Amino acid sequence: MEPAITGQKYDKIAQWWHDQHVGSLYGVSQLERALGFTSNRNKALDVGCGAGGRFIRVLQDYGFSITGLDVSKEMVKLAAENHPGHTFHHQDICIWDTTEIFDFIVAWDSIFHLPLAMQKPVLTKLCQMLTQSGVLMYTFGNDEGDHTDRWHNDTFYYSSVGINENMQLLMQNGLSVVHLELDQYPEKHVYAIAIRP
Template identity: 25%
Template sequence: MPSHAEQIIGLYERHARAFDKARGKSLFEAPWLRRFIEALPPAPSILDMGCGSGEPIGRYFIERCFALTGVDSSPSLIGLCRQRFPERDWHVADMRSLSLGRRYGGLIAWDSFFHLTADDQRRMFPAFRAHAGDRAALMFTSGPSHGEAIGSFSGEALYHASLAPSEYRALLAGHGFEVVAHRAEDPDCGGHTIWLARSR
């Protein structure tokens, strides 16, 4: 039987419409999205890794005239992105094997990266580096400490994992990123733990 981690892609595909509805369109993340934008180099393109249905975060960037590329493993969620924003670049792909052959001024993995196992998260840092241009901003959410947690969505187990903060710092530094800001369980952002870094 597949592990909870191995069922994530199928879960989001089975419940794509329910996820889109539950996600809503309010942007409690807006203060951190503004910080992300402030950290971007001039005239950047943005890669959203685990973009979901493109709302509300993708829309936030599009309405501010950023060139946006979105990647998600769910064909149904990418289908919603293409319906809503057909002029943007959308890909059905697993971020763990992503190789777009392009570099971006901004990389974001909001509420997606933390669905990967600890080992898969470690393996993502070369992918971040490979897709990051000069002085690119990288922002992702994690847990506050090392471990795994199982939530639920639509009656199914929803897997989350995190490394220790010290390991994230070491991985970022080892792949050419410097930490710009970090907040654990930010009470002004729904209890999210956020990392914002910039490539050197």
């Protein structure tokens, strides 16, 4: 499934998503664990930022200037309204091009929607966007391959290259893995934290 189509699906539920998650703590403890590894706190990138909310607020509290990216135009609109002091782009991470580099990158429950063929190129891109001592935190599925699932009266696409491939890619791109966890076991939800030494 092309990211633009995923974006259109999230457009339909953007306000509902915002209302359900505006006060949520989902993923916040994991984010704070990752932020504990940061030594520089200047610029952060949130890939799949959605309507903003909890992650943007935490990053802001840590002193970051934040760039958010999402394939949903409606999500980006809400994020910009909620956090006027930061920058948000309606963009697909697969094709987004920037010369900026970031001290912290988070991609929470977002890149697992990418086409399977884009998993490795996008993870490589995120690694290359990190500053020296930069930290990456992202989620992926503990499965290899792709599938669709029904959620919110619609069909959503998911893909992953699995734990081993993800870890190899991080190391091939010069990062050190400092945390790996199936944080919702027995569900196949994995989050990783890695640092560019």
